Amino acid sequence: MPANMDIVKAEWRARAIAEYRSASVASEFLSWLLRLTFSSDILQASFSVVGNELDHADMTWEVYQALGATEEDPLAEITEGALVLPQAFGKPTFERVVLACLDVYCIGETLAAALFRAMQQGVAENAPKQLLDRLVEDADQHVQFGWAVIDECLDRDAKKVASLAKKHLPEYFSRAERAWGLLPDTWIEPVGPHEQRFGLIARARYKREFYQAIAEQVIPFLEDRNLQGRAAWGRRPKPKKK
Numbered sequence: 001m002p003a004n005m006d007i008v009k010a011e012w013r014a015r016a017i018a019e020y021r022s023a024s025v026a027s028e029f030l031s032w033l034l035r036l037t038f039s040s041d042i043l044q045a046s047f048s049v050v051g052n053e054l055d056h057a058d059m060t061w062e063v064y065q066a067l068g069a070t071e072e073d074p075l076a077e078i079t080e081g082a083l084v085l086p087q088a089f090g091k092p093t094f095e096r097v098v099l100a101c102l103d104v105y106c107i108g109e110t111l112a113a114a115l116f117r118a119m120q121q122g123v124a125e126n127a128p129k130q131l132l133d134r135l136v137e138d139a140d141q142h143v144q145f146g147w148a149v150i151d152e153c154l155d156r157d158a159k160k161v162a163s164l165a166k167k168h169l170p171e172y173f174s175r176a177e178r179a180w181g182l183l184p185d186t187w188i189e190p191v192g193p194h195e196q197r198f199g200l201i202a203r204a205r206y207k208r209e210f211y212q213a214i215a216e217q218v219i220p221f222l223e224d225r226n227l228q229g230r231a232a233w234g235r236r237p238k239p240k241k242k
């Protein structure tokens with residue numbers, strides 16, 4: 001049985017849009033860091049994150065086309081509101097940096113790195129394989145960037161970072177869990193070995209990678225910085241069982 005190419009193409013189309021969004025929010029994040037005169041190393045790293053994300057968007061779009069898509073412009077459907085960082089809107093830029101960094105880089109990119117690595121394990125087709133090699137490499141770099149930003153924020157105002165983390169981490173954990181950690185009882189898995197060759201993974205694998213990345217990376221890295229990651233995880237609003 002050949003792979004279901006509608007499912008494969010839909011996945012890479014969604015990923016191309018998500019990568020474009022990542023580029024947009026990375027550029028907004030860079031402008032905040034510039035405004036707050038972060039160290040040159042951080043600014044250069046932030047600049048390279050923007051460039052990586054633009055590369056990812058273009059490369060992912062090329063994979064989508066290599067799979068036979070003929071669509072002209074999938075970005076036309078993205079609304080401007082989806083391309084901005086929403087965290088702590090209207091609050092001082094320092095608070096926005098701390099919260100967006102925890103949410104997008106410390107949690108989001110750590111999960112992305114784990115998921116891309118899982119996708120990389122099963123991929124066999126050339127175009128998605130080359131892309132996944134690059135995505136895995138860059139995601140690790142983006143995670144390091146996130147924690148380096150948090151460390152510089154801690155140097156500037158450790159008390160503020162701790163209170164922001166305490167207040168907001170539970171909701172960020174909860175949102176990520178709803179996206180990656182759930183597997184409805186009624187779920188019928190469309191991804192099998194044939195789709196895996198094109199870089200897709202089953203929902204049960206997402207779930208496993210999610211809990212492992214939170215337990216082995218995000219929480220310990222938060223604890224290393226006295227940011228009470230374990231307590232925040234315990235206080236997250238629990239998803240309703242579907």
Ligand SMILES: [Fe+2]
Nearest residue numbers: 019022053056
């Ligand atoms: Fe990316």
